[in-house]
Amino acid sequence: MTTDRTLFDYLLRLADSDLILAQRLGEWIGHGPVLEEDIAFANVGLDLLGQARMWFAYASEVETRMNGRGRTEDELALLRDGGDFRNLLLVEQPNGNYADTIARQFYFDVWHELLLTRLERSADARIAEIAAKALKEVTYHVERSTDWIIRLGDGTDVSHARMQAAIDVLWPYTGEMFTADATDRALTGDGVACDSESLLAPWRERVGAVLCEATLTLPSAEWMQRGGKQGVHTEHLGHVLAEMQWLQRAYPGAQW
Amino acid sequence: MVSMESIAPIVADTSRLDAAWHALERVADPEIPVVSIVELGIVRDVALRDGKIVVTVTPTYSGCPATEVIAADIERALAAAGEGDCRIETVLSPPWTTDWIATAAKNRLAEYGIAPPGRRRAEASRTVDIRGLQRRRSDAKVTCPRCGSSMTREQSRYGSTPCKAQYRCDDCLEPFDYFKPH
Numbered sequence: 001m002t003t004d005r006t007l008f009d010y011l012l013r014l015a016d017s018d019l020i021l022a023q024r025l026g027e028w029i030g031h032g033p034v035l036e037e038d039i040a041f042a043n044v045g046l047d048l049l050g051q052a053r054m055w056f057a058y059a060s061e062v063e064t065r066m067n068g069r070g071r072t073e074d075e076l077a078l079l080r081d082g083g084d085f086r087n088l089l090l091v092e093q094p095n096g097n098y099a100d101t102i103a104r105q106f107y108f109d110v111w112h113e114l115l116l117t118r119l120e121r122s123a124d125a126r127i128a129e130i131a132a133k134a135l136k137e138v139t140y141h142v143e144r145s146t147d148w149i150i151r152l153g154d155g156t157d158v159s160h161a162r163m164q165a166a167i168d169v170l171w172p173y174t175g176e177m178f179t180a181d182a183t184d185r186a187l188t189g190d191g192v193a194c195d196s197e198s199l200l201a202p203w204r205e206r207v208g209a210v211l212c213e214a215t216l217t218l219p220s221a222e223w224m225q226r227g228g229k230q231g232v233h234t235e236h237l238g239h240v241l242a243e244m245q246w247l248q249r250a251y252p253g254a255q256w
Numbered sequence: 257m258v259s260m261e262s263i264a265p266i267v268a269d270t271s272r273l274d275a276a277w278h279a280l281e282r283v284a285d286p287e288i289p290v291v292s293i294v295e296l297g298i299v300r301d302v303a304l305r306d307g308k309i310v311v312t313v314t315p316t317y318s319g320c321p322a323t324e325v326i327a328a329d330i331e332r333a334l335a336a337a338g339e340g341d342c343r344i345e346t347v348l349s350p351p352w353t354t355d356w357i358a359t360a361a362k363n364r365l366a367e368y369g370i371a372p373p374g375r376r377r378a379e380a381s382r383t384v385d386i387r388g389l390q391r392r393r394s395d396a397k398v399t400c401p402r403c404g405s406s407m408t409r410e411q412s413r414y415g416s417t418p419c420k421a422q423y424r425c426d427d428c429l430e431p432f433d434y435f436k437p438h
Contacts, residue, residue, distance in 0.1 A: 036412035043414040050318025129349035137318060
């Protein structure tokens with residue numbers, strides 16, 4: 001059964017994954033391989049940041065209902081410690097080379113599009129309308145990252161090798177997207193959230209089809225990393241948060 | 257019999273709303289000065305609530321950096337019209353679409369040098385079909401706003417702003433922005 005507590009946690013999971021991935025993409029600004037890609041990743045990150053804000057804004061309202069006062073978007077994004085972040089482990093992985101970034105983005109985008117399509121029909125009207133708005137942008141994200149997987153996979157020997165390596169290294173972080181814990185089950189039961197486990201089959205099918213088209217091999221390893229949704233993170237998140245949060249922590253209440 | 261005293265407030269309210277709409281129609285988009293935020297469909301409604309003007313807006317792209325600037329411009333325009341004590345509310349649904357952009361505004365975009373958006377792709381084609389992905393999916397022919405040729409190509413899906421794509425005309429060889437259907 002949905003409670004404010006479980007709803008709040010669920011919203012933070014959505015917001016945090018968008019936020020951390022946006023932050024990672026922002027690291028490419030000024031370092032993209034070509035100008036168009038520099039701009040493209042900045043814009044994809046901007047879309048995700050805007051979506052994170054919508055999830056945070058709703059989370060803030062739910063927290064107000066729960067505790068009398070809800071933290072602002074800035075407080076939620078910039079003043080929580082790593083153990084309180086609920087993002088997927090996948091999005092905190094480092095940018096690496098371009099293939100690493102594309103692989104991470106592709107895995108995430110395919111899941112993100114499937115998830116938002118389901119959330120568009122959420123029993124929670126606000127979740128449904130945020131999902132509807134986000135889906136318009138994410139539809140393009142998945143098209144873009146799919147395009148790049150194919151171009152790099154079915155590219156030169158060097159791009160193919162790097163793309164395959166990236167696909168293999170990030171594979172163990174994909175399973176977490178399809179796990180369900182008590183929070184997920186409570187919200188799914190009420191039709192507020194979607195059944196994450198049911199997204200696995202369509203995700204595998206699409207990823208498999210794209211990798212095949214890209215002449216890449218779908219990894220077969222079964223063991224998956226998990227913990228991000230529950231606040232147990234890799235060593236990478238600390239570095240991401242240090243860069244993202246230092247200014248607000250050094251100058252509390254700073255405003256543009 | 258209706259008295260003048262009961263009509264006057266209604267007339268005053270209506271003229272306040274008219275004045276507010278009029279002020280908003282003169283607020284230009286910060287990035288595209290030839291179109292107003294009303295023509296872009298960003299302003300969804302103007303109402304009077306508890307004696308205050310309330311403007312309802314819909315954000316365009318989720319991360320549009322102009323959102324705060326537009327809000328500030330709305331407040332400034334309404335303050336100049338004597339409605340300093342106004343409020344701005346955001347609605348997400350229905351999601352903003354370029355289909356809401358007035359035709360006159362689209363023409364002005366072209367004159368300004370930005371190719372206006374075509375209609376959005378139908379919902380059914382939104383599903384990513386792997387077979388279509390090796391060729392870059394393109395919208396219906398985009399006309400060069402400078403020379404009118406349809407021999408144009410997309411160079412980057414993102415242009416000077418998130419809502420625009422970078423195109424190039426193979427005829428006159430000039431680059432231009434395309435306002436993407438959204």
